[in-house]
Amino acid sequence: MSESNPFVAAWLLIVSGDPTLAGIVALSLRVTLSALAIALVIGLPGGAFLAMSRFPGRGLLVIGCNALMGLPPVVAGLAIYLLLSRAGPLGPLGLLFTPSAMVMAQTVLILPIVLSLSRQVVEDLWSEYEEQLRSLGCSGARAIPTLLWDGRFSLVTAVLAGFGRASAEVGAVLIVGGNIAGHTRTITTAIALETAKGELALALGLGIILLGLTLVLNGGAYLMGQYARRSAGQPW
Amino acid sequence: MVGKVASLFLFLAVVALGAAAAQAQSATGPMTVASTTSTEQSGLFGAILPRFRARTGIEVRVIAQGTGQALETARRGDADVVFVHDPASEERFVAEGFGVRRHEVMYNDFVLVGPKADPAGVRGMTDIAAALARIAARGAPFASRGDESGTHKAELRLWQAAVVDVRQTGGAWYRETGSGMGPTLNVASATNAYALTDRGTWLSFRNRGELEILLAGDRRLFNQYGVILVNPARHPHVRARQGQAFIDWLLSPEGQKAIADFRIGGEQLFFPNSKASAS
Amino acid sequence: MVSAADGSSILPLTLRGVGYGVAGRVLLDAVDLEIGPEGRTLILGANGAGKSLLLRLCHGLLQPGAGSIRWSDGPTRAGDPRHAMVFQRPILLRRSARANILHALAMIGLPAAERRYRAEETLARFGLGALAERPARVLSGGEQQRLAMARAWSLRPQVLFLDEPTAALDPAGTRAVEEMIAAFAEGGTKIVMTTHDLAQARRLADEVVFLHQGRLAERTGAAEFFDMPASTPARSFLKGELPW
Incomplete structure (x- = not known):
């Protein structure tokens, strides 16, 4: 591919129906959505717990989560690399250079975002709801689903921020995935590779495809949010 | 809380990834070659690996790194074969016991x-x-x-x-x-x-x-490429059978021809010079 | 029909030497009080006398700094479905009116079918059926307070605490809430409420608990209290408020 216009390059890539590209896109989505799912399962209730509880060291934990939102992906990647390497503590699992390793790295990257943002949202809600919920016998762990559901519109931001960071990230997945053709090559690592090969138009074309995917997902989330807001009176 | 989240995370990771681990560890699974950006980015592996797979059914996964990083990856046991181009480092790698034996494959x-x-x-x-x-x-x-x-x-x-x-x-x-x-x-x-x-x-x-x-x-x-099987005595999980099969094939007349056949714009990039093939 | 008949009565509520302070400031001091099952108990007093605080302590939202607060079968705690509370500003969840009631019913562990039945019954009982699907947070202030009252009613509490439930409402809203209070009382629910509206207190009270500067000044039958209160603070309180 020596097309010099990135938009044409992107278009040609899409219409060619190239199975390699389809595989790369599918892997990117699989890795990113898996990481997002794990981060949400842990981060939403975790953030809510952090918002509602008071214990020594809580402040440090909150600061730590906030700071880790800025964790450089390369550092996260390197840490997971050393953890998963055969010479590392989880080496026997044989996970280095697999999509699972990439999922782990991205989970580490976006978990602090989900934790911090959901803590913020739930903290505001909890200060408003606390007396009423305790009066209704809805406190402690039982309050978490209630608070997450009532914060759902604000929590969409946490989900999208997590998705954005994971899907745009290249440093960590490159290190722990190895950018192996047909196995751990994602859109972002393919962009890095094509850039390295001097195929700048193709690299930018892949970038356009990634941006398109992100736009579609964000647009979908926005429309769903609008619809849900409009029908927020519906039984759930 | 920290402990709770950490252990939950670890638990999820282990459970979710257990299947992948089982697959990765099986003796018939794909093998990993740590190689250089020059070989991968030129497209050489894309051209020759399908031929190797057609012959043996073995899937090869290539991680393209600099020679130094590739050898370090292999030292840690994260690759089965190294395919690089720095004879001095390669010989030290073998001498330290990380590699079985160095074979010359080709040059550019x-x-x-x-x-x-x-x-x-x-x-x-x-x-x-x-x-x-x-x-x-x-x-x-x-x-x-x-x-x-x-x-x-x-x-x-x-x-x-x-x-x-x-x-x-x-x-x-x-x-x-x-x-x-x-x-x-x-x-x-x-x-x-x-x-x-x-x-x-x-x-x-x-x-x-x-x-x-x-x-x-x-x-x-002159830029000589060598290939080395990572020492299974050092890293028992190394897929020695597949790795050796790959090396044998690279050095065989068939593998050497595959290398010679790889061209960009009509120009040959790599020149096979394995001693096994020559003799 | 509100029923206090499932299980025996938790009344009387007994307060012994109850005190509460924040940062060295005494807000309630040495309150001894027994609230029995009969009639509606109104807690009166000037701003800052400790009325709302006393309700929150009785409901178990706050722990007393001194003394004890016990129902007939043990110390009070928030979340016991046998006593409910309605706040001055209704706190409703960001979901439909019906879902607010369903949520409260889920919290007391009712099976789903029973929840749906009770929610419909409650909405119908208080004429809220038309609002069932509406997001609770976009209802008017009066509608929100009626929904909060209905939610409490659906729980079938033996005791209902009301903290200035009509303070933010217009006369029509106030009337609607007072009618709902009557419905609770008819159903056998003990009413314990605070208000600063003396006219409302005259309309609703069977007995009056009067607080003055964090202390129990007097406790009297309603007719007697409004005719000739026994304590000096109550007398000046009533005098000061006489324009009402």
């Missing part, structure tokens, strides 16, 4: 590229050491890998031959990119700098700008 050559305007006036020279000395004397920009890769080490040996101490230049004209061959060529192209590159990467590199080959053919630019 390094070329000196630079801007068409050639501010240092090296075009037409045949002595790479003299050319580098002239670049240093003129202070013409030079982009170096600076990443401990095979190419970088070869470059440093040539500077030594030119009696130029690049460590002392303070970055005025000698710029280390600390990245792979492609990114380094991107830098050279953008800043009209000279650079030493393997011919394979150069031939498949698209963003040349004003750059062209100014010097090639010096015997010291």
Whole structure:
């Protein structure tokens, strides 16, 4: 591919129906959505717990989560690399250079975002709801689903921020995935590779495809949010 | 809380990834080759691996790194075979017991590229050491890998031959990119700098700008590739059977022909020279 | 029909030497009080006398700094479905009116079918059926307070605490809430409420608990209290408020 216009390059890539590209896109989505799912399962209730509880060291934990939102992906990647390497503590699992390793790295990257943002949202809600919920016998762990559901519109931001960071990230997945053709090559690592090969138009074309995917997902989330807001009176 | 989250995370990770682990550990699973950016990015593996797979059914996964990083990956036991191009490091790797045995597979050559305007006036020279000395004397920009890769080490040996101490230049004209061959060529192209590159990467590199080959053919630019099976005695999980099959195939007439057949724009990039094949 | 008949009565509520302070400031001091099942108990007093605080302590939202607060079968705690509370500003969840009631019923562990039945019954009982699907947070202030009352009613509490439930409402809203209070009382629910609206207190009270500067000043039958209160603070309180 020596097309010099990135938009044409992107278009040609899409219409060619190239199975390699389809595989790369599918892997990117699989890795990113898996990481997002794990981060949400842990981060939403975790953030809510952090918002509602008071214990020594809580402040440090909150600061730590906030700071880790800025964790450089390369550092996260390197840490997971050393953890998963055969010479590392989880080496026997044989996970280095697999999509699972990439999922782990991205989970580490976006978990602090989900934790911090959901803590913020739930903290505001909890200060408003606390007396009423305790009066209704809805406190402690039982309050978490209630608070997450009532914060759902604000929590969409946490989900999208997590998705954005994971899907745009290249440093960590490159290190722990190895950018192996047909196995751990994602859109972002393919962009890095094509850039390295001097195929700048193709690299930018892949970038356009990634941006398109992100736009579609964000647009979908926005429309769903609008619809849900409009029908927020519906039984759930 | 920290402990709770951490252990939950670990638990999820272990459970979710258990299946992948089981697959990765099986003796019939795919094998991993730690190789160099020059071989991967030139497209060599894309051309020869399907032939190997058709013959043996073995899937090969290639991680493209600099030679130094590739050997380090193998040292940690994260690859089954290394396929790199820095004979001195390779022999040390084997001597330290990380590799079983080093086999020579093929060679290509390094070329000196630079801007068409050639501010240092090296075009037409045949002595790479003299050319580098002239670049240093003129202070013409030079982009170096600076990443401990095979190419970088070869470059440093040539500077030594030119009696130029690049460590002392303070970055005025000698710029280390600390990245792979492609990114380094991107830098050279953008800043009209000279650079030493393997011919394979150069031939498949698209963003040349004003750059062209100014010097090639010096015997010291000879670039030998070697392949080594990671020592299963050191790392028991190494897929020795598949790894050995891959090495045997590379050295066989069939593998050597596959390498010779790989061309870009009609030009052959790598020249097989395995001793097994020759004998 | 509100029923206090499932299980025995938790009344009387007994307060012994109850005190509460924040940062060295005493807000309630040495309150001894027994609230029995009969009639509606109104807690009166000037701003800052400790009325709302006393309700929150009785409901178990706050723990007393001194003394004890016990129902007939043990110390009070928030979340016991046998006593409910309605706040001055209704706190409703960001979901439909019906879902607010369903949520409260889920919290007391009712099976789903029973929840749906009770929610419909409650909405119908208080004429809120038309609002069932509406997001609770976009209802008017009066509608929100009626929904909060209905939610409490659906729980079938033996005791209902009301903290200035009509303070933010217009006369029509106030009337609607007072009618709902009557419905609770008819159903056998003990009403314990604070108000600063003396006219409302005259309309609703069977007995009055009067607080003055964090202390129990007097406790009297309603008719007697409004005719000739026994304590000096109550007398000046009533005098000061006489324009009402």
